Amino acid sequence: xxxxxxxxxxxxxxxxxxxxxxxxxVEDYLPLLALxxxxxxxxxxxxxFVGRAPSxxxxxxxxxxxxxxxxxxxxKDSLTEDIDQDNLYQYGTVCRIVSTMPHDSDENxxxxxxxxxxxxxxxxxxxxxxxxxxxxxxxxxxxxxDESQQKNxxxxxxxxxxxxxxxxxxxxVSSLAWQNVLMICLSWSTSSQRVCRWIxx
Numbered sequence: 708x709x710x711x712x713x714x715x716x717x718x719x720x721x722x723x724x725x726x727x728x729x730x731x732x733v734e735d736y737l738p739l740l741a742l743x744x745x746x747x748x749x750x751x752x753x754x755x756f757v758g759r760a761p762s763x764x765x766x767x768x769x770x771x772x773x774x775x776x777x778x779x780x781x782x783k784d785s786l787t788e789d790i791d792q793d794n795l796y797q798y799g800t801v802c803r804i805v806s807t808m809p810h811d812s813d814e815n816x817x818x819x820x821x822x823x824x825x826x827x828x829x830x831x832x833x834x835x836x837x838x839x840x841x842x843x844x845x846x847x848x849x850x851x852x853d854e855s856q857q858k859n860x861x862x863x864x865x866x867x868x869x870x871x872x873x874x875x876x877x878x879x880v881s882s883l884a885w886q887n888v889l890m891i892c893l894s895w896s897t898s899s900q901r902v903c904r905w906i907x908x
Contacts, residue, residue: 734845735842736841736843737769737776737843738764738765738769738777738838738839738840739765739777739780739799739840739841740757740762740766740778740802741759741761741795742755742780742782743781743782743785744785745781746781747799747823748800748823748826749800749823749825749826750822750824751823752805752821752822754818755819755820756816756819757817757818758813758816758817759790760815761790761837761838763815763817764837764838765839766804766817768838769804770804770807775803776804777801777802777804777821778799778801778841778843779799779800779802779821780795780799780841781799782794782796783795783796792834792839795832797828797829798826798827798828798829798846799826799829799843800825801825801826801827801845802821802823803821803822803824804819804821807820825847826846827844827845827846828846829841829842829843
């Protein structure tokens with residue numbers, strides 16, 4: 708499971724807790740939304756199709772009573788349909804529900820746009836028959852670095868991004884080369900040219 712590292716100085720610690728909620732109240736109890744095959748990180752927006760009954764109930768309760776806030780936690784086994792407490796990771800993300808809308812073809816499913824706010828550690832999960840509720844604590848990842856470590860980290864990331872950019876360029880050139888070869892091979896007849904133009908669109 709990937710982790711998002713937050714690098715900040717000591718001066719930022721005093722403001723770290725202030726952005727937990729807009730009204731500066733402490734959040735430690737929210738409806739739990741279990742996800743399969745996806746992990747939501749802080750400051751990330753993602754659209755989800757929610758169809759399992761406990762998940763739909765969690766979204767509805769979050770909108771009605773918890774200021775559009777929900778705790779999102781990934782399942783360890785994504786193939787399991789039932790939401791089992793033992794199948795959930797200990798860490799998740801408190802998210803704000805931006806909007807919801809009904810699914811086009813499934814009346815039991817809703818489309819939910821959420822935005823990750825901060826990382827949280829699940830302390831306890833309560834089963835309320837129709838949905839799960841979670842007690843949690845905010846758990847930001849703090850990585851203290853001196854000037855030399857910051858420089859080395861930035862250099863490593865820069866090198867990685869340059870390598871990825873070069874790889875994309877090579878893939879583009881390779882793709883164009885194959886297109887040219889395909890054009891030559893299929894340019895012997897009028898029908899082949901039509902097929903070639905259809906393939907390259």
